Amino acid sequence: MSRVLLLGDEAIAQAAIDAGLSGVYAYPGTPSTEITEYIQNSKIAKERKLHSDWSTNEKTAMESAIGMSYAGKRAMVCMKHVGLNVAADAFVNSTITGVNGGIIVVVADDPSMHSSQNEQDSRFYGDFALMPMFEPSNQQEAYDMIYSGFEISEKYNTPILLRITTRLAHSRSSVELKPMREENKLKLPSDMRQFVLLPSIARNNYKKLLGNQIYFIDEAENSSFNKIIPGKDKSLGIIACGITYNYLIENFENHISPYPVAKICQYPLPDKLLKEFTDMCDEVLILEDGYPFVEKQINGLFGNSKIKGRLTGDLPRDGELNPNLVAKALGIKENIDLKVSDIISNRPPALCPGCGHIDVFNSLNEIMADYGPGHVFSDIGCYTLSALPPLNAINSCVDMGASITMAKGAADAGLLPAIAFIGDSTFTHSGMTGLLDCIIEKTPITIIISDNSTTGMTGGQDSHAFNRLPEICLGLGVEPEHLRIYTPLRKNHEESLRILREEIAYQGVSVIIPQRECVRTLERKVKSKKAEL
Amino acid sequence: MKSDIILSGVGGQGILSIATTIGTAALMNDLYMKQSEVHGMSQRGGAVVSNMRVSSNPVASDVIPMGKADLILSVEPMESLRYIPYLKPGGWLITSSSPFVNIEDYPDIEKVKEEIRKYKNHIIIDADSIAKDIKSARSSNIVMLGAASPFIEIEESLFIKAIESIFKSKGSEIVAKNIEAFNLGRNYSLQNKK
Numbered sequence: 001m002s003r004v005l006l007l008g009d010e011a012i013a014q015a016a017i018d019a020g021l022s023g024v025y026a027y028p029g030t031p032s033t034e035i036t037e038y039i040q041n042s043k044i045a046k047e048r049k050l051h052s053d054w055s056t057n058e059k060t061a062m063e064s065a066i067g068m069s070y071a072g073k074r075a076m077v078c079m080k081h082v083g084l085n086v087a088a089d090a091f092v093n094s095t096i097t098g099v100n101g102g103i104i105v106v107v108a109d110d111p112s113m114h115s116s117q118n119e120q121d122s123r124f125y126g127d128f129a130l131m132p133m134f135e136p137s138n139q140q141e142a143y144d145m146i147y148s149g150f151e152i153s154e155k156y157n158t159p160i161l162l163r164i165t166t167r168l169a170h171s172r173s174s175v176e177l178k179p180m181r182e183e184n185k186l187k188l189p190s191d192m193r194q195f196v197l198l199p200s201i202a203r204n205n206y207k208k209l210l211g212n213q214i215y216f217i218d219e220a221e222n223s224s225f226n227k228i229i230p231g232k233d234k235s236l237g238i239i240a241c242g243i244t245y246n247y248l249i250e251n252f253e254n255h256i257s258p259y260p261v262a263k264i265c266q267y268p269l270p271d272k273l274l275k276e277f278t279d280m281c282d283e284v285l286i287l288e289d290g291y292p293f294v295e296k297q298i299n300g301l302f303g304n305s306k307i308k309g310r311l312t313g314d315l316p317r318d319g320e321l322n323p324n325l326v327a328k329a330l331g332i333k334e335n336i337d338l339k340v341s342d343i344i345s346n347r348p349p350a351l352c353p354g355c356g357h358i359d360v361f362n363s364l365n366e367i368m369a370d371y372g373p374g375h376v377f378s379d380i381g382c383y384t385l386s387a388l389p390p391l392n393a394i395n396s397c398v399d400m401g402a403s404i405t406m407a408k409g410a411a412d413a414g415l416l417p418a419i420a421f422i423g424d425s426t427f428t429h430s431g432m433t434g435l436l437d438c439i440i441e442k443t444p445i446t447i448i449i450s451d452n453s454t455t456g457m458t459g460g461q462d463s464h465a466f467n468r469l470p471e472i473c474l475g476l477g478v479e480p481e482h483l484r485i486y487t488p489l490r491k492n493h494e495e496s497l498r499i500l501r502e503e504i505a506y507q508g509v510s511v512i513i514p515q516r517e518c519v520r521t522l523e524r525k526v527k528s529k530k531a532e533l
Numbered sequence: 534m535k536s537d538i539i540l541s542g543v544g545g546q547g548i549l550s551i552a553t554t555i556g557t558a559a560l561m562n563d564l565y566m567k568q569s570e571v572h573g574m575s576q577r578g579g580a581v582v583s584n585m586r587v588s589s590n591p592v593a594s595d596v597i598p599m600g601k602a603d604l605i606l607s608v609e610p611m612e613s614l615r616y617i618p619y620l621k622p623g624g625w626l627i628t629s630s631s632p633f634v635n636i637e638d639y640p641d642i643e644k645v646k647e648e649i650r651k652y653k654n655h656i657i658i659d660a661d662s663i664a665k666d667i668k669s670a671r672s673s674n675i676v677m678l679g680a681a682s683p684f685i686e687i688e689e690s691l692f693i694k695a696i697e698s699i700f701k702s703k704g705s706e707i708v709a710k711n712i713e714a715f716n717l718g719r720n721y722s723l724q725n726k727k
Contacts, residue, residue, distance in 0.1 A: 005556060009572075114571070171569035171595035172556070243595070250594035323598035336600040338617045341648050345611070345638045347543065349579035385577065457577075 003176050008168035011139040011175045012078075012106055014040035015146035020181040022073035022101070023051030025061035027429060028081030028458035030115040031169035032108035036078055037461075048183065054455075056464050057400070057429040058083035062090035065103055069159075070195055072187030074150050079122050081109040086400065086430065092129045094159045096197055096205050100189040102153035104146060105131075106162045108169045111289050111320035115166075115457075117397070119318065121290035126161040127165060129210055132216045133161040133267040134225065137244035139173045141225060141265060147178055152219065156212055165289050167320065168243050206433070211283065217268050225265035228277055233258045236330075237281030239274070240264065241294055242423060244287035250323040251332055283308060285329055289320050350385060356516035357383045359488035360450050361393040363496040364419070367504065368393075377410065379403035379431070381423040382456045392476040395422060401430025408434065408443050417504045420447040424465035425455040432476060435511070439477040444507040446500070449473075450488075452518040460521040473511045482506055488514035534564070534686035537597045538585040539616045542608040543633045544578050550699075551606065551678050552583050557695035558687050559587040567592040578635050580612055585689070597617045606681045608674060610645050610657070617652075625684045626652050627722070629660040629677055656722050663717050669707075672714035679713055679718025683726065689719070 006014060006265040013035045016024065026036040039045045039052040051068070055061035058079045065075035077087070084091060084107050091105065107125075110116040121346055126133040134149060136142035142164065146338040150159045193201050220226055231237075239262045240248045247461055262277045264270075277282050278298065286295045295309040308314040314329045315321065327334055351358050361383075368375060377386060378394035379402060386393040396406055411418035420488035422431050427449050438445050455461040467470070473483055484499045496514065502509035538555070542548040542563045559566045569584045573693050586592045604625040605614030613628035620626065626649060631644050649655050660676035673697065682692055693712055700708045 005560060005566075126619040149697060153700065167569060167595050170571070171567055173567045173592070173595075174560070174565075246593045246595060250598060253595050255591070322596055323594045326596070326601075333621070334598075334600055336618055337622070338600075338620055340617055341614050343640045343644055344614050345640060347578075347612075347636055349577035350635070352577060382577065492585055 003174045005168060005172055006139055006143075006175045007034055007172050008136070008139050008142050008164055009034035009170070010038045011143040012146050012164070012376055013042070014175070014177065015143040016074075016076045016104070017042060017045055017050070018178055018180045019147045020074055020183045021050060021076055022183050023065070023068045024076045024078060025051070025055050025064045026078040026082060027057050027061060027106075028455050029083050029459045030167040030458055031110060032078045032080045032083075032106065033458045033461070034169070035106060040519065044099045044180070044221055048073060054461055054464070055489050057086035062087040062094070062105070065105075066090060066094055066097065069099045069101045069103045070189060071101065073184045074103075075101065076104045076106060076146075076515070078106045079108070080116065081107055081122050082116060082118065082399065083487055084122055084125055086345055088125070091125065093197060095129045095131050095209055096202055097195045098157035098205065098209070099153055100187065100194070101184050102150035103159035104149050104153060104162055105159055106164070109163060109165045111165055114355070117399070121163065121293055122163045123267065123290065123293045124234065126163070127293075130162050130213060131154050132156070132219065133163055135163045135262070135265050136168060136269070137243050137245040137265055139168070139171070139175050142168065142179070143175050145225065145265075156215060156219075156484045158209070158212065158216075163242070165243060165320065166288075166482065177511075210512070213268065215452055217270060220266045220268055221270040221273055223266040223270075226270055226273060228273065229258040229261040229262050229263065234260060234280060235282045237262065237277055237284045239284060239286045239294060239298075241286075241288040244289055244321050247321055247323045247326045248287060251330065251379050253328050261286075264294065269294065273446065274298065282306070285314065285317070287321060287326060292317075297523075302529075317405070331400045348388060351382060351391075352519050354519045355382070356452055356488045356514060356518075357386065357450050358391070359490060359497070359516075360448065360514045361386050361391045361492070363488075363493060363500060364421070364448070365391065365393055365501045367497060368419070375415065375417055376419045376421055377403045377407040378420075378425050379422040381426050383421060383423060383450060390508075399430075400426055401434055404431050404438065404445075404447055405432035407445050407447070408438050411443050411445050416444060418445050419504075420445065422447070422458070424449055424451040424469060425463040426454065427469070428464040428472070432472060435473070435478070435509075438509045442508050446503050446510045446512065448512045448514065451513050451515040454518045454521045455518065460518060460524065469513055474512075478509060478511050482510040483513070484510070485515055488516050535588040535603070536586075536685045536687075537588070537602045538587075538681070538685070539597060539604065539605045539619050540583040540607075541616055542581055542675065543635065544581045545675055546581075546608050546633065548581060548583055551674050552585050553609075553704055553724045554586065554675070554678055554688075554692070554695050554699055555585055555685070557698060558691045561691050561694055562659055562687055564589055564687075565592050567595050569595045580615060582616060587685070602685050603697035604681060606677060608660070608677055610642065610649065611640065614645065614648055620652075623654060626655040627677070627684070628655075628657055628680050629673070630657045631659065631661045643704040653727075656725055658721050660718065663721070665716055667710060667713055667717070669710040669714060672711050675711045675714040679715035680722045682715070682719050685724050692708060
């Protein structure tokens with residue numbers, strides 16, 4: 001069997017290909033992006049013509065996967081944690097429909113918010129949707145869970161959630177691969193009403209799903225991914241979920257814990273196994289990256305004085321864990337004497353030199369100086385960095401698409417002018433519906449769609465807005481004379497000031513599209529062209 | 534053997550090419566390894582760090598615990614100091630001397646160097662000039678790898694083999710330049726370590 005060096009994300013992608021995947025559906029989002037990119041670049045995936053084009057957003061991705069499953073084939077959906085909020089409608093209903101071909105939903109959580117606006121824990125979503133879940137502790141487990149996960153999905157007629165965190169997504173290690181399986185054949189569901197969630201059918205499906213829970217728990221009780229590792233000192237037991245297992249054993253010589261350990265990587269929680277484990281130990285420390293999901297369940301409503309974790313203050317309530325935090329919770333003394341010198345400055349990320357967004361903000365800042373602070377609602381993308389010095393240009397960033405709708409709400413409240421600043425890819429992800437709201441009500445709003453023709457922040461993936469932004473806006477009902485397009489360059493500064501002034505003065509919906517390609521993707525294109533010559 | 538290496542620099546400086554070379558050499562030596570990277574937001578000219586762990590025994594944590602790194606290898610001097618709490622007592626701090634100034638409040642470079650010299654085990658090397666001298670400015674990171682190599686328990690010949698395998702597609706001249714860059718960095722450290 002071959003061994004290869006893979007990122008956690010790449011191990012997931014390779015496992016899906018090896019397990020007979022027919023299509024991956026995703027919208028880029030750190031730290032999940034590399035899963036889909038790996039499949040897009042895979043030779044075998046190309047030969048097999050596996051679907052791997054980006055979706056418009058996570059909801060369209062999830063629904064397309066359900067459609068592929070309906071047709072009998074295996075599908076995977078990948079997203080970052082907040083993407084699951086967008087996909088939630090389809091996600092929660094996907095356990096009610098069940099599957100025909102297997103579905104695995106991979107969600108990459110970002111505890112410590114390395115590149116995100118919150119650190120929500122997707123295990124709650126899995127629990128909410130009554131979906132079996134995997135949480136790998138290493139790259140090999142991620143591979144094995146995807147590989148066998150499709151079988152479990154088909155066996156129990158349910159999608160599977162695989163939850164990883166940033167650390168595993170972006171950590172590389174060697175992985176042993178399994179033999180490549182053929183794709184499923186095209187095949188309609190045996191019950192043609194399975195995917196019709198009319199109340200009468202949905203009630204029936206839901207009862208089946210509830211009835212299946214006992215089998216999901218059984219799988220977790222007997223899973224090779226959940227195990228008790230004996231330890232002599234039963235004064236303490238440790239429940240380690242997913243990657244926290246690594247942080248735990250890092251603290252012991254030869255990685256052998258003196259305390260019994262329950263390693264938990266598959267859900268719903270195996271209650272028999274955990275009851276036995278908890279009864280056996282005087283105290284139990286729970287390690288989990290994200291929210292205290294397991295800790296809350298074991299505590300129950302009335303608490304359990306044996307249990308220690310994030311809720312008792314033995315571990316921090318927020319942020320990702322690491323070996324040092326686990327050492328502290330275990331009472332292991334460490335000598336960390338060296339302190340960071342105070343001569344060091346912070347080096348926050350910044351917009352790239354030459355970036356078109358900078359030119360747009362320079363014009364916008366000049367115009368907005370007349371109105372005072374607090375009028376610019378922005379969105380998720382590279383341009384969010386303009387909230388920091390030196391630009392200090394925007395006043396909000398909440399979720400994908402919220403720039404337009406927040407500006408609308410503020411305009412409705414009477415805060416004028418109301419400016420929305422959004423990127424091209426974010427606009428097609430979740431901005432179009434908000435624009436339609438504005439059109440219907442003729443809201444006095446100025447929307448700037450700063451078009452760099454790519455999904456920049458995640459590394460330059462294709463944007464669905466490419467070459468069709470004006471048509472989308474006109475189609476939704478933007479008046480042609482209030483759709484303004486220009487090239488954001490220093491030499492066009494006066495033109496951009498004039499356009500901004502005129503459109504802010506207009507008491508209806510204006511869309512301004514400054515259009516210039518991302519300097520990074522341009523640089524890459526020039527380089528690869530040179531290489532060809 | 535065990536080498537826990539903190540690799541640091543600024544987004545865009547290409548620290549991952551160093552990690553890839555060490556990783557390739559480690560695999561050729563049948564060693565276990567884990568390497569964790571930073572993607573996404575910080576890549577936009579911000580501080581970036583990668584944790585490289587190579588060992589003859591299985592590696593547990595994907596991140597190096599504070600106080601346990603054998604060396605900090607930095608392609609930027611101020612960034613070499615950012616991760617100091619990770620260095621173990623007696624660990625080595627190896628850094629390029631060329632500051633990457635993309636912030637307004639970058640400290641006085643002499644003060645940065647003074648701070649680095651406070652650690653007995655340090656190497657400050659002008660990797661950019663060394664690479665330029667051999668007319669291969671892009672090999673600066675390989676000079677840095679060479680400078681770190683005496684402190685990593687992997688045979689010199691395996692690093693050379695790794696460089697050959699990584700650069701082979703770019704032609705024999707590029708391979709030769711990078712091997713030269715590696716040797717110059719390595720010799721500098723061998724002469725300057727006390």
